[in-house]
Amino acid sequence: MDGPLISALHEAMTASLLQRRRLLGGVALAGASALLHRPLWAADSEPDVIVIGAGLAGLNAALLLEQFGLVVRVIEARQRVGGRLFTLDQVAGRPEAGGNQIGSSYARIVDTARRLDVMLETSGSSPLLRPDGMVYDIAGLRLSTADWAALPNHPMPPALRAMTPDRALARAIGASPLGSISAWREPAAQQFDRPLTEHLRSQGLSEEALRLMTANNSYGDKLTETSLLMMYYLQTSLAEVMKFKGPAQNVLGGNQRLPEAMARALQGQLLLGRAVTAIDAGLTVGMPAGKARATVSCADGSVHRARFVVCSLPLPAMRSIRFTPALPELHAEAVQQLRYNKITQLHLEVLRPFWESEGRLPFVWSDGPLGRVFPNDEKGNGQAQTLTIWSTGAGTKHWDKLTEAEAETLALAEMTRLFPSARGALRLAQRVCWHQDPLAGGSWANWAPGQISRFAQAVVQPHGRLHFAGEHTGFTIRGMEAAMESGERAATEILSRL
Numbered sequence: 001m002d003g004p005l006i007s008a009l010h011e012a013m014t015a016s017l018l019q020r021r022r023l024l025g026g027v028a029l030a031g032a033s034a035l036l037h038r039p040l041w042a043a044d045s046e047p048d049v050i051v052i053g054a055g056l057a058g059l060n061a062a063l064l065l066e067q068f069g070l071v072v073r074v075i076e077a078r079q080r081v082g083g084r085l086f087t088l089d090q091v092a093g094r095p096e097a098g099g100n101q102i103g104s105s106y107a108r109i110v111d112t113a114r115r116l117d118v119m120l121e122t123s124g125s126s127p128l129l130r131p132d133g134m135v136y137d138i139a140g141l142r143l144s145t146a147d148w149a150a151l152p153n154h155p156m157p158p159a160l161r162a163m164t165p166d167r168a169l170a171r172a173i174g175a176s177p178l179g180s181i182s183a184w185r186e187p188a189a190q191q192f193d194r195p196l197t198e199h200l201r202s203q204g205l206s207e208e209a210l211r212l213m214t215a216n217n218s219y220g221d222k223l224t225e226t227s228l229l230m231m232y233y234l235q236t237s238l239a240e241v242m243k244f245k246g247p248a249q250n251v252l253g254g255n256q257r258l259p260e261a262m263a264r265a266l267q268g269q270l271l272l273g274r275a276v277t278a279i280d281a282g283l284t285v286g287m288p289a290g291k292a293r294a295t296v297s298c299a300d301g302s303v304h305r306a307r308f309v310v311c312s313l314p315l316p317a318m319r320s321i322r323f324t325p326a327l328p329e330l331h332a333e334a335v336q337q338l339r340y341n342k343i344t345q346l347h348l349e350v351l352r353p354f355w356e357s358e359g360r361l362p363f364v365w366s367d368g369p370l371g372r373v374f375p376n377d378e379k380g381n382g383q384a385q386t387l388t389i390w391s392t393g394a395g396t397k398h399w400d401k402l403t404e405a406e407a408e409t410l411a412l413a414e415m416t417r418l419f420p421s422a423r424g425a426l427r428l429a430q431r432v433c434w435h436q437d438p439l440a441g442g443s444w445a446n447w448a449p450g451q452i453s454r455f456a457q458a459v460v461q462p463h464g465r466l467h468f469a470g471e472h473t474g475f476t477i478r479g480m481e482a483a484m485e486s487g488e489r490a491a492t493e494i495l496s497r498l
């Protein structure tokens with residue numbers, strides 16, 4: 001998308017927001033019930049565009065389309081907006097269960113927050129997250145960072161010993177050869193679309209080193225299922241984020257406040273609690289173009305028609321939607337085959353800061369059930385109201401079959417094994433399992449070897465009157481910014497058809 005078009009979009013958006021603020025005249029609209037009942041003037045008319053999904057991608061697409069005068073209806077299956085942004089408001093300290101850190105280079109996020117009066121705060125660098133204070137729990141041994149680095153018969157090559165195996169993995173992958181942030185999608189990059197393990201084995205890494213690098217891996221249960229090209233894309237994306245040098249940020253009061261503010265800024269309807277089950281892409285033969293409509297059907301029996309539809313659902317969530325006509329072959333294959341990263345989190349409330357008497361930080365890297373443990377100290381003042389057990393990939397199997405009570409028992413037993421004084425100092429506040437959530441299917445797209453070459457173009461191609469957005473269709477910086485970028489692309493595709 002070119003610069004002038006983005007500027008035009010943003011100018012129009014700002015003007016419209018100012019006008020809206022005047023219209024609303026300071027009326028406070030807060031909470032889901034307010035969102036559901038407003039605004040009345042657009043309630044029953046047929047919208048120009050239906051946006052499915054009220055995550056960042058869908059909401060950004062909807063806001064941009066409205067700035068150009070289109071009537072938009074947003075349909076969301078959950079009773080809340082934000083999707084994979086999810087602040088646990090009921091838990092002490094409001095930890096984030098979803099999207100966490102906002103990079104300083106997330107231009108669209110930062111700009112949208114500024115325009116909607118959503119405050120961002122710098123994530124403090126916490127003394128509880130000092131890498132040299134981390135506890136390693138490897139093969140049942142409790143080790144300090146220094147013990148780990150000096151371990152006899154260390155499985156890692158010397159240059160990779162004084163760090164966690166996931167950081168060692170990033171180092172072993174090496175610098176990305178991709179020339180630009182979006183080069184991962186170009187044909188020249190396809191030579192790298194092969195198993196990550198091939199690349200790692202060619203560097204002489206042992207099987208034990210590979211086992212440890214696989215534990216706590218955020219990009220596939222096994223590294224054979226991870227594309228080297230995706231990792232180069234990730235490295236390029238991180239390098240782009242680092243260029244801006246500023247600290248990572250969070251939204252004051254929780255990241256979910258941003259999609260909530262975006263939802264309040266919508267002029268059209270937002271329907272919560274409506275799961276879409278079928279989409280007809282409006283390819284009826286013989287229908288004059290001006291009259292053709294796409295149709296969206298929901299589980300509650302409601303049917304919605306519009307000139308265009310934006311589908312911003314993660315691919316696993318699209319598996320339960322019936323498309324008419326069927327999606328093109330490659331897109332349909334991507335929906336079935338692309339796996340999303342598994343993440344199970346256990347948010348533990350801290351009843352007593354037990355680590356103070358232990359001389360160790362509650363910051364853990366484990367190849368056992370704990371995976372990783374992070375103290376949530378966003379302010380950076382050395383205090384944490386919660387710890388998060390963050391289990392990914394194959395490690396999630398330790399937790400997923402357990403009941404809530406069994407999961408709490410295991411979590412407390414594992415923490416007490418590493419920190420004896422943690423006994424009685426923690427309780428399970430909430431468990432979140434993204435890959436078992438049918439509306440998400442995991443935390444983010446894990447491109448397996450060959451899948452970028454085969455599917456990356458297919459998942460962004462419009463299908464009749466249906467356009468696609470969502471993090472997996474982003475071109476540049478991964479995560480939240482990719483979601484925003486994809487919403488912008490889908491909106492401009494529709495605007496260019498008017």
Ligand SMILES: Cc1cc2nc3c(=O)[nH]c(=O)nc-3n(C[C@H](O)[C@H](O)[C@H](O)COP(=O)(O)OP(=O)(O)OC[C@H]3O[C@@H](n4cnc5c(N)ncnc54)[C@H](O)[C@@H]3O)c2cc1C
Pocket residue numbers: 052053054055056057058075076077078081082083084085097098099100101102103274275276277312313314317343434438439440442443444469470471472478479480481483
């Ligand atoms: C644990 C975790 C940590 C993360 N950390 C970071 C981070 O630090 N930085 C970063 O940049 N990104 C991070 N991310 C990624 C980031 O949160 C996502 O990329 C982004 O929020 C995705 O937005 P989206 O709009 O594409 O999708 P979503 O947020 O998933 O939105 C899709 C919406 O569609 C809805 N939906 C699904 N099915 C239906 C249906 N049938 N009918 C109607 N609605 C439906 C869903 O409920 C959802 O609201 C993280 C994600 C997770 C889960």
